[in-house]
Amino acid sequence: MSDLLERLRGRGWRLTAQRRVVAEVLDGDHVHYTADEVHARAAELLPEISRATVYNTLGELVSLGEIMEVSTDGRAKRYDPNAHHAHQHLVCSQCGTIRDVHPLGDLLAGLPAEERFGFQVAAVEVTYRGLCPGCSAA
Amino acid sequence: MSDLLERLRGRGWRLTAQRRVVAEVLDGDHVHYTADEVHARAAELLPEISRATVYNTLGELVSLGEIMEVSTDGRAKRYDPNAHHAHQHLVCSQCGTIRDVHPLGDLLAGLPAEERFGFQVAAVEVTYRGLCPGCSAA
DNA sequence: TCTTGACTTAGACATTGTCTAATGTAGGAT
DNA sequence: ATCCTACATTAGACAATGTCTAAGTCAAGA
Known part of the structure; x- marks a missing residue:
């Protein structure tokens, strides 16, 4: 930085x-x-x-x-600030903590042509949600 | 409804x-x-x-x-209102139009265990972004 | 029909973000 | 080193979205 x-x-x-x-x-x-x-x-x-x-x-x-x-x-x-490495986010549903994560595979490929409605699809954002270790323990 | x-x-x-x-x-x-x-x-x-x-x-x-x-x-x-059928969203970066879409595969499976940081991952939200037919023509 | 607790209302308030006019200043020009 | 000026900063008004409260209203069971 x-x-x-x-x-x-x-x-x-x-x-x-x-x-x-x-x-x-x-x-x-x-x-x-x-x-x-x-x-x-x-x-x-x-x-x-x-x-x-x-x-x-x-x-x-x-x-x-x-x-x-x-x-x-x-x-x-x-x-x-981590804008130069592609990544997605994992968010705690309870406390809101955010972690950067790196899913496998080509996320754009999951959307078939017939589900694109003529859009030029350029990007995909993924948010995983769940309980972080602290909140699931409590 | x-x-x-x-x-x-x-x-x-x-x-x-x-x-x-x-x-x-x-x-x-x-x-x-x-x-x-x-x-x-x-x-x-x-x-x-x-x-x-x-x-x-x-x-x-x-x-x-x-x-x-x-x-x-x-x-x-x-x-x-379409809450009873799992789906994701495709959004036009220009005009904001939203379409419901249905990607293939198990989206949660894309996040490997070592990228879960101990979270109990329960859900995933995906937003595809691109230009809709109207906006890419203009 | 009566009663009551849930529902609705107007408007104040809170949070997040944007805009403007006046003032300050970084960095090139001298 | 100093000056100039276009760009940056500031305080605070304003805007958009959402939440809360106190008082009045009403749906539905008795």
């Missing part, structure tokens, strides 16, 4: 303190924060950062393909 | 005019309205129906397993 900022500067991005802290917050594996969670964590590093900037920055990172938008619960969207 | 009301009465539901019109709006194939769309259509049949009642009724129908909640765009949730 550290070279992300360099990549973006190459694309004409200005390197501001705000964008740096947003990128820092999103660094890591299995990170799936909502915009407001990103804002709260960014504000610990840069207290005066505004909500609008966080929303703007997240939107730009999505447009540039650097992070992915995930909506697993119909509530707030979450942002997944 | 017409016997839905009878089924629900059997479960102790009061049959009110409001619930009747909500059920009527949800009758049909490939219906995927938002709560406010349901409200608007219900209000054509019963002008004084309130938003709260529509939200309540939709929530109850979901709890009872009579309709399904679908969130394909991170915006408003949509409600799918």
Whole structure:
């Protein structure tokens, strides 16, 4: 993630303190924060950062393909920095925990031509749901 | 859908005019309205129906397993009356049109044990995305 | 027909996200 | 090193969607 900022500067991005802290917050594996969670964590590093900037920055990172938008619960969207490796999500129905997972096979191939209704099908999103170890124990 | 009301009465539901019109709006194939769309259509049949009642009724129908909640765009949730036949969704990336589709094979089987992280995986939701015939022509 | 608890209503409130006008600043130009 | 300016940030209003409450209404059993 550290070279992300360099990549973006190459694309004409200005390197501001705000964008740096947003990128820092999103660094890591299995990170799936909502915009407001990103804002709260960014504000610990840069207290005066505004909500609008966080929303703007997240939107730009999505447009540039650097992070992915995930909506697993119909509530707030979450942002997944793991955008360069195809993956799907496994969500706990109880506590909402999200894990990145990698199913086998070509997921697009499962939809036969006669079920495509003339669409040019380009992508597929899969969300597995179940109880995480903690919640199934309780 | 017409016997839905009878089924629900059997479960102790009061049959009110409001619930009747909500059920009527949800009758049909490939219906995927938002709560406010349901409200608007219900209000054509019963002008004084309130938003709260529509939200309540939709929530109850979901709890009872009579309709399904679908969130394909991170915006408003949509409600799918086709809850008794397993199916997935095909969404136009341009105009948002939704079709019910039936992929082949056991979708849960695609997730190997070592990718389940101890979860008890119970369900899987699949959203195919692409351009519908109208939008790919334009 | 009466009664009662479930249902409905209007509208306040909450959450999440977007937009605008004013101000600030990164980074190239000088 | 300093200046300029287009791009970035800010506070807060606004918008869209959803939830909650208190008061009034009514379906259906007695």
